[in-house]
Structures are given as structure tokens and as C-alpha cells.
Amino acid sequence: MIQRILVTGGAGFLGSHLCERLVNAGHDVICLDNFFTSQKTNVAHLLGSSNFELLRHDVTLPIFLEVDQIYNLACPAAPGHYQYNPIKTIKTSVMGSINLLGMAKRCGARILQASTSEVYGDPEVHPQVESYRGSVNPIGIRACYDEGKRVAETLFMDYHRSNGVDIRIVRIFNTYGPRMHPFDGRVVSNFIRQALSDEQITIYGDGSQTRSFCFRDDLVDAMIAMMGCEGDFVGPVNIGNPVEFTIRELAETVIELSGSKSDLVYQPLPSDDPTRRRPDISLAKSKLGWEPKVMLRDGLQRTIDWFQSIEMADYRPPTPNYG
Ligand code: NAD
Ligand code: UDP
Numbered sequence: 001m002i003q004r005i006l007v008t009g010g011a012g013f014l015g016s017h018l019c020e021r022l023v024n025a026g027h028d029v030i031c032l033d034n035f036f037t038s039q040k041t042n043v044a045h046l047l048g049s050s051n052f053e054l055l056r057h058d059v060t061l062p063i064f065l066e067v068d069q070i071y072n073l074a075c076p077a078a079p080g081h082y083q084y085n086p087i088k089t090i091k092t093s094v095m096g097s098i099n100l101l102g103m104a105k106r107c108g109a110r111i112l113q114a115s116t117s118e119v120y121g122d123p124e125v126h127p128q129v130e131s132y133r134g135s136v137n138p139i140g141i142r143a144c145y146d147e148g149k150r151v152a153e154t155l156f157m158d159y160h161r162s163n164g165v166d167i168r169i170v171r172i173f174n175t176y177g178p179r180m181h182p183f184d185g186r187v188v189s190n191f192i193r194q195a196l197s198d199e200q201i202t203i204y205g206d207g208s209q210t211r212s213f214c215f216r217d218d219l220v221d222a223m224i225a226m227m228g229c230e231g232d233f234v235g236p237v238n239i240g241n242p243v244e245f246t247i248r249e250l251a252e253t254v255i256e257l258s259g260s261k262s263d264l265v266y267q268p269l270p271s272d273d274p275t276r277r278r279p280d281i282s283l284a285k286s287k288l289g290w291e292p293k294v295m296l297r298d299g300l301q302r303t304i305d306w307f308q309s310i311e312m313a314d315y316r317p318p319t320p321n322y323g
Pocket of ligand 2: 078079174186187188190191202203204205209211247269270273274323
């Protein structure tokens with residue numbers, strides 16, 4: 001059935017792909033964004049569609065719309081972006097969630113929160129299961145993001161329990177792919193940008209820390225599956241690729257696939273940088289019948305091809321923090 005769907009953060013990396021999928025499926029899509037870490041070009045190709053509308057708005061401010069579903073993705077996601085104005089980051093998660101949960105309550109809409117593996121902090125449990133409560137430093141430089149997302153989960157659960165709001169929560173693990181901001185400072189975009197210009201590849205720490213990288217198409221499939229999931233299951237559910245790599249292995253793979261002459265250079269590890277991260281996706285498999293299909297080498301090759309196809313000068317670095 002055709003739905004009226006609001007996607008906050010809809011012009012961003014994941015949001016723009018989600019909007020594209022929903023528009024192509026025939027839904028009436030409102031993309032809302034303040035363009036802090038994105039630009040209109042990410043959704044410019046959708047502007048001609050009669051079932052797509054673009055709104056410049058900040059989720060920390062109230063807004064009144066009539067919708068059936070809300071995907072709440074508005075929040076800077078790269079460490080260099082969310083640490084640039086940490087108070088704004090936490091306001092975005094907390095005030096944004098309150099405003100959108102209020103809208104969901106008023107409209108009777110289903111609302112999905114894009115939460116994060118960062119709710120587990122630097123985890124003592126590996127791989128991370130949803131029942132693990134995490135190990136976040138509440139006063140560290142990542143707290144504005146991690147704690148903001150944790151409070152957002154609390155708000156979602158409380159609106160659900162107290163007001164019967166129809167919620168869904170997904171905990172997203174590192175996701176990459178075409179349309180990542182080339183100057184977001186995240187590891188995949190930094191390594192590809194550096195490799196393609198034969199610059200030194202910046203490894204923070206000794207490169208033994210791990211991450212598990214999910215390709216964006218797999219992630220969008222899971223978000224849509226979770227939004228469509230009927231019954232009592234509201235999450236939180238881990239969404240990510242369970243194959244784990246060290247950051248050094250990632251650098252070596254990017255160099256190999258791009259045919260780069262770059263060397264590796266080691267720089268200090270930022271504080272509170274999680275040592276290891278890998279999702280346990282048993283719950284997503286059993287409740288959503290979902291698991292990722294794209295292997296890292298394939299997804300990286302597609303991302304490298306996209307980086308080669310764009311004009312870097314068309315992208316304004318959202319903050320100076322991109323390494
Ligand atoms: P992104 O930075 O590309 O997208 C975020 C979007 O939100 C941007 O378009 C930005 O301009 C917008 N935004 C930020 N603050 C806003 C505000 N106050 N009001 C309105 N719009 C605002 O990042 P992304 O990777 O696409 O992440 C999307 C969502 O998924 C985020 O909520 C992020 O926390 C979550 N997530 C992403 C990953 C990942 O690896 N990509 C991992 C975990 C969670
Ligand atoms: N990292 C790195 N070099 C870079 C950017 C990041 O070694 O140029 C490391 C970072 O310290 C972290 C990992 O790569 O250990 C993933 O970083 P990212 O910022 O992509 O996301 P995170 O998972 O830390 O939020």
C-alpha cells in the first residue's frame with residue numbers, strides 16, 4: 001500500500017538511498033534535512049519525481065506534517081562531524097526524537113529510529129548482542145553521539161510503553177558505499193580518497209582495532225524490512241555485516257583494489273576509539289529473515305568506482321575534521 005513517508009536526514013548518505021528506494025516503490029516521500037553533513041546533490045535526481053518532496057528543516061525544531069511512517073536518520077554520524085558541535089549533536093538526537101515521536105503519536109504513524117552500535121561503547125562482550133548494555137564513557141568525546149543515541153532509544157521505548165507509539169529501533173553497525181561524503185573523515189572514505197590520490201593512508205593507532213563493514217544496499221533492505229515487520233517485535237535489532245576486519249587489513253585491501261602506490265602512516269588513536277566491533281545478527285536473521293549479501297571486496301570496489309566518478313571539488317567539507 002502507498003504510504004506517506006518522512007525520512008529525516010534524508011539527504012545524507014543512507015537517507016538518500018532510502019529515499020530513492022521508497023520513491024521507486026511508489027510511496028509519497030518527504031525528505032527533511034538541514035544539510036549539515038550532506039548536500040542537495042544527493043537527492044537532486046529525485047526532485048523531478050511527483051512523489052518526492054524536499055524540506056530544509058532542523059529536527060531540533062517542531063514541525064507539523066501528516067505522515068504514515070517516519071524514518072529518523074537525522075544526526076551527524078562521522079566522529080569528526082558529531083564532535084564538531086557536540087551540544088548540537090546531542091540536541092539533535094534528544095530534541096529531534098521528542099519532536100518526531102510527538103508527530104508519530106499525533107498522526108498514529110510508525111516511527112523507526114536509526115540507532116547505532118555506538119550504544120555498546122568500547123564493548124566487553126564480543127560479538128555484540130542486543131541484550132548487552134554497553135560500556136560507554138559518559139564524559140568522553142564520543143558521548144555526545146553515543147549518549148544522545150542511548151537517550152533516543154529510551155525515549156522511543158517510553159513513548160511506546162506510555163503512549164502506545166508504534167516504534168522500531170535498529171542498531172546500525174559501520175556502513176559504507178557510494179555517496180558517503182568524501183570529506184567525512186570516516187575510515188572507508190578517508191582510505192579511498194587517500195589511495196586514489198596516492199597520499200599516505202592514515203591509520204590511527206596500530207591498526208589492530210576491528211570493525212565490520214556493511215554495504216549500504218544491505219542496510220537499506222534491513223531498515224525497510226524492520227519498518228514493515230508486523231507483530232510485537234520493535235527491536236532494538238543489530239544491523240550490520242558480521243565479517244570482522246582490522247583497520248590495517250582494510251587499508252591493505254583498499255590499496256590493492258585501487259592499485260594505489262600509497263604508504264601507510266600511523267597516527268595517534270583518538271580517545272575512546274572502540275577496540276573491536278562485530279554484530280551478532282541472529283535476531284535480525286530470525287525476526288526479519290535478513291542477512292547481508294555484499295562481501296567487503298565487492299562493496300569496496302563499487303565504492304572506489306564511485307569515488308573515481310565524482311569531482312571532489314563539488315564537495316564542501318562539512319567540518320575541518322577529516323584527517
Ligand atoms: P550522514 O551524515 O550522511 O547523514 C545524516 C543526515 O542528517 C545528513 O544529511 C545531515 O545533514 C542530517 N542532519 C544532521 N543534523 C540534523 C538536524 N539537526 N536536522 C535535520 N537534519 C540533520 O550519515 P549517515 O551515515 O547517512 O547516517 C544516517 C543515520 O544512520 C544517522 O542517524 C547515523 O547516526 C546512523 N548510523 C549510521 C552509521 C553508518 O555507518 N553510516 C552507523 C550507525 C548509525
Ligand atoms: N580510522 C583510521 N584512519 C582514518 C579514519 C579512521 O585508522 O583515517 C580508524 C578509527 O580510529 C576507528 C576506525 O578507523 O578505529 C573506524 O573509524 P570511523 O571514523 O570510520 O568510525 P567509528 O567506527 O570509529 O565510529
